[in-house]
Amino acid sequence: xxxxxxxxxxxxxxxxxxxxxxxxxxYANANPIGNIDPSGRVTLIETMVVTAIDxxxxxxxxxxxxxxxxxxAGGAALARFGAVVEExxxxxxEGVGAQILQKNIEVISRLGGPRQIDFLIKISxxxxxxxxxxxxxxxxxxxxxxxVGQIESAVESAPAEAEITIFAANAxxxxxxxxxxxxxxxxxxxxxxxxxxxNLVTYLQSLEF
Amino acid sequence: xxxxxxxxxxxxxxxIVAKTDPQFLPFNGASPYVFPSHLYFSYERPGRGMLFLDLxxxxxxxxxxxxxxxxxxxxxxxxxxxxxxxxMDDLAAxxxxxxxxxxxxxxxxxxGRDTWWCFDGSNPEQCEEVLKVVEDILRAKIIPYxxxxxxxx
Numbered sequence: 001x002x003x004x005x006x007x008x009x010x011x012x013x014x015x016x017x018x019x020x021x022x023x024x025x026x027y028a029n030a031n032p033i034g035n036i037d038p039s040g041r042v043t044l045i046e047t048m049v050v051t052a053i054d055x056x057x058x059x060x061x062x063x064x065x066x067x068x069x070x071x072x073a074g075g076a077a078l079a080r081f082g083a084v085v086e087e088x089x090x091x092x093x094e095g096v097g098a099q100i101l102q103k104n105i106e107v108i109s110r111l112g113g114p115r116q117i118d119f120l121i122k123i124s125x126x127x128x129x130x131x132x133x134x135x136x137x138x139x140x141x142x143x144x145x146x147x148v149g150q151i152e153s154a155v156e157s158a159p160a161e162a163e164i165t166i167f168a169a170n171a172x173x174x175x176x177x178x179x180x181x182x183x184x185x186x187x188x189x190x191x192x193x194x195x196x197x198x199n200l201v202t203y204l205q206s207l208e209f
Numbered sequence: 210x211x212x213x214x215x216x217x218x219x220x221x222x223x224x225i226v227a228k229t230d231p232q233f234l235p236f237n238g239a240s241p242y243v244f245p246s247h248l249y250f251s252y253e254r255p256g257r258g259m260l261f262l263d264l265x266x267x268x269x270x271x272x273x274x275x276x277x278x279x280x281x282x283x284x285x286x287x288x289x290x291x292x293x294x295x296x297m298d299d300l301a302a303x304x305x306x307x308x309x310x311x312x313x314x315x316x317x318x319x320x321g322r323d324t325w326w327c328f329d330g331s332n333p334e335q336c337e338e339v340l341k342v343v344e345d346i347l348r349a350k351i352i353p354y355x356x357x358x359x360x361x362x
Contacts, residue, residue, distance in 0.1 A: 079271040102315070102323040104267060104276075105293050106244060114244045116268065120293060157291060 045201055048095045052088035052197045056134075056169050059084040082134050085169045086118060089132040092197060096204045098123040105129060109156035111184065115146075117154050120162075126207045127162040129154050136168050136175040148182045155187045163207075165192040167200050210266050210273045214330040218275065219248055221336075222264050225344045226250050230352050233262055240287035247278075249287075252355075258283035260355045262347075263313070267325065274325040277343065279351050280313035281358050288313050307361035319350045 059081045067074035090100060102120040107129070119130045131150060137143040147166075154164045166179075176193060183191070194200050210218070226233050236251035243249065246268035252260040263278035282288040288311040295306065295314055306312050317323045326339045 076271070079269070083269070083271045100323075102293060102317070103325065104265070106291050108242060108291065110241075114241065116244075157293075159294065 045092070045095050048092055049197045049201055052092060055088060056081075056085055056197075060134075082132075085134045086132045088169070088197065089119075089130070089167060089200065092201055093119075093121055093123075093130070093204060096123070096201055097208065098128075098204055101127075107150070107153040107157035109153040111149070111152040111156070113149055113153065115150045115153040117150060117164075123204055123207045127159070128207070129158050129162055129164045131166045133166065133168045134170070136171040136179055138172060138175045138178075140178070144178065144182060147179060151179075151183060151187050151191055155184075155190050163192060164190055165194060165203070167194045169195075169197065171195045210275070210328065211270065211330075214273055214328055215266060217330050217336070218266065218328050219264070221340055222248065222343070225340060225347065226262060229344060229347050233260070236261065236287070238287055240289070242287055242289050242291075254359055257359045259285070259287075260359060261288065261313075262351070262355075265315075273329050274327050276323070276325045277316040277346070277351065278313055279316075279355055280311070281355060282311045284310055307358050312358070316346060316351065319346060 059077075063074065063077040063081050066077035093100065099122045100119055101122050103118060105117045105120050106114065107117055108114050117129045117131045119128075119132070121128045121130050131154070133147070137147060151164070151166065158164055176195070179193070180188060192203070194203050223235070230252070232252045233250040234252070236249040238251075244265070246266050248264040248266070250262040250264075254260075258281050260281050261279060263280075264275060265278055266275045267273070278292050280288045280290070280292070290309075290311045290313050292313040292315050295312070306314075315323065326343070328336055328339055330336060
């Protein structure tokens with residue numbers, strides 16, 4: 001067993017000399033409460049992240065195929081793609097112990113107008129307005145305007161104790177920068193952006209305690 | 210929800226409201242709190258206030274579900290509050306918000322969790338079952354609760 005640093009008085013571990021990932025026999029990434037490890041090799045939540053990525057990539061492949069058929073088929077497949085991402089977000093959130101309290105949360109503001117945010121979730125005693133996106137807009141246009149409206153309305157409507165988090169399954173850094181540049185100062189300070197399923201899990205687990 | 214199912218749901222819901230309490234009429238007033246994918250009904254009692262029913266249809270094209278909201282205003286306008294702000298307190302049994310000048314709440318108050326009913330026109334039997342549940346909840350829970358708010362001083 002690798003050496004760690006201990007508190008001499010309480011005899012409890014304060015830290016370690018190696019990252020959890022390189023500890024060959026560490027159970028559940030050193031988080032036996034938040035994770036379980038049925039195989040002894042990966043945690044259940046890691047398996048769920050891989051499944052989420054796999055499911056999303058399959059849905060994305062179907063979008064490409066559908067666009068070849070027709071614009072209508074492509075549009076329908078794209079909408080379905082967004083729904084697949086949303087489903088994975090629900091699975092992962094529940095997988096780390098979050099509770100989906102409501103969906104399609106109404107938010108409103110003078111800047112953004114009447115909009116909806118996908119979920120209100122609760123983890124421990126934290127409330128999160130969570131919007132799920134397949135990706136972030138990669139150019140200025142209606143999609144960016146809609147997203148900024150959603151965020152501004154959420155910022156104005158959500159109770160002060162609630163976090164506001166925008167999740168994107170995938171997004172380029174330039175797209176993220178563009179969204180930030182379009183937001184009001186108040187929104188920039190208030191909103192969290194999470195890109196990628198693994199980061200979503202890390203974020204939610206960080207709120208557990 | 211696709212356009213065809215949406216039309217069917219709206220038509221049937223109007224019939225249910227008319228049958229359950231004909232004093233509720235379609236509300237077409239303007240307000241920043243009126244959401245484009247919702248269908249509203251109001252019932253005004255002069256000097257007392259206005260009651261509202263809200264058929265909240267999922268605005269996403271790939272989703273075919275809906276829920277109900279309800280509320281009131283004693284300020285002579287569409288209520289300028291969001292139902293989400295009351296969701297948690299009101300799930301506790303016995304909480305009544307009649308003293309609020311304006312109020313909106315989801316049907317989850319009576320069902321214990323956020324409930325969205327699937328409405329798929331290609332399955333007419335399932336649609337009718339859902340509409341029956343909606344009618345029962347309107348008659349037994351929502352409308353008596355709203356009328357109680359108007360009677361409250």
